[in-house]
Amino acid sequence: MAKSDDCVHILQGLLIFGNVVIGLCGIALTAECIYVVSNSDGPYPLLKATENRDIHAAAWIGIFVGLALFALSILGIIGVVRASRTLLLVYIILMLITFAFEMASCITAATHQDSLTPDLFLKQMLERYQKSDPNKNSDNEVTKTWDELMRQNHCCGVNGPSDWQDYMSAFRLTHSDADYPWPRMCCVLDAQGSPVNLDGCKLGVSGYYNSNGCYDAISGPVNAHTWGVAWFGFAILCWTFCVLLGTMFYWSGIEY
């Protein structure tokens, strides 16, 4: 009898520890998703222009799931300590609902990360950079973001300056190919912002133009956000799965 009591106490201890971890992870998930939702610098205008707000939806769900996990973990600890069937049943059912929501958030974030291919940004850049349409404010945002991106990261285009040669673009309609094989921002600029050697830049002499593509500079921060939401949520769910299985086993052993 004493051995069974020891086993019970060990199970209780494990469940309480598991719920403590879930509570802390819930707080961390909430904090991280608030950061993702509010972080709007860098290449964010490009994402907004793609009209793909999945990462925002996933982050908003993550905020509420995190708070729910924290509250449910406290409920779980109380239920385990008091060995109450009702409390634990409520805990299990609410945890399953939270599990389903967090599953949706993870899969949405992973899908969003998948959809951010170089071709997506290439098409957007070709169609909207320097479109010079005064009515559409979002095109100005795209132009300003790309200019800032190319200036700060010393890059050009998505895959390289040849993007501007391989494809027609809104930029090409207003800037002739002979004068602007690629935008001025692709040239190496001096302190005043004018090209160091304009002819060298137009010809593509190395050292006078930026030959790298900007895709790495875009996908780096965006991937950090998406991976944070998707994979951290996935890790929490794996841990929650184990704790829930233990709780169900504990619940089925409580006598009335």
Next chain:
Amino acid sequence: LPTPPARLPYVPHLPPMALLGKVTATTFALERPRCVFDGHADASDAVWLAVAFANASGAFRNPQSRAEVPPYKELPTARSYMTLETAAAAYSCSAPSPPVLRVGGDTACREQGRQDPCNGPLPSPGPYRVKFLLMGCRGPKAETLWSEPILLRTALSPSTIDPAPAHPGSALVVISSILASLGAVLATAVLGALGAKVWGSLCHQGLGTDTFIRRSYRTHHIPPALPQPLTPGCGCSPPGLSHSAPQPPAPC
């Protein structure tokens, strides 16, 4: 009859070094010929570049004087023109100069109807063939061979770009499959546990057989009921009224 121009064995070609802007949609670059015209050129001579469509290069006739030089704006009709008029000294061995010539780089002369040699952008992808022509006061003095056909770049429309990913990434597949299986196991476990409990309660089976977790009961210690001793009183109670064991009345 004027003497025919000397044929120099030089073939104009694109620069060998790696330049991204060697060939664009309306311009191209040529390697600057050095030491090619030495020995044929005087100080007052000029070197022109003749540009013709590749299928019209055979029909090109050297102009006999500067007035007969085909201008840039007649390229669509004449199928050829001459441009880049440069002093012959610029192509000599000792001249320090940039190693490439850019054909089509001057957009300003296109709009104005100037008769000066205009190095305007080329209107179509071509292909084009070029040759250098050394012109003196009395006509062409030397010419190089025609180049290989130079084809300019053609830009595709951005609508040909398909932004959808070719196949779902491995991360998505891993997350979806593992989470779906975890969710299915949990749902099955909950339904199984609930079902077992409902089944058990419906069949009125002993509930305490497999429970191993006992709640802590607060037990009350109830002592067994002891017979209350009769208080010795002066009065005698009639027999049958007291429920305790019959005892003889105590003496008053």
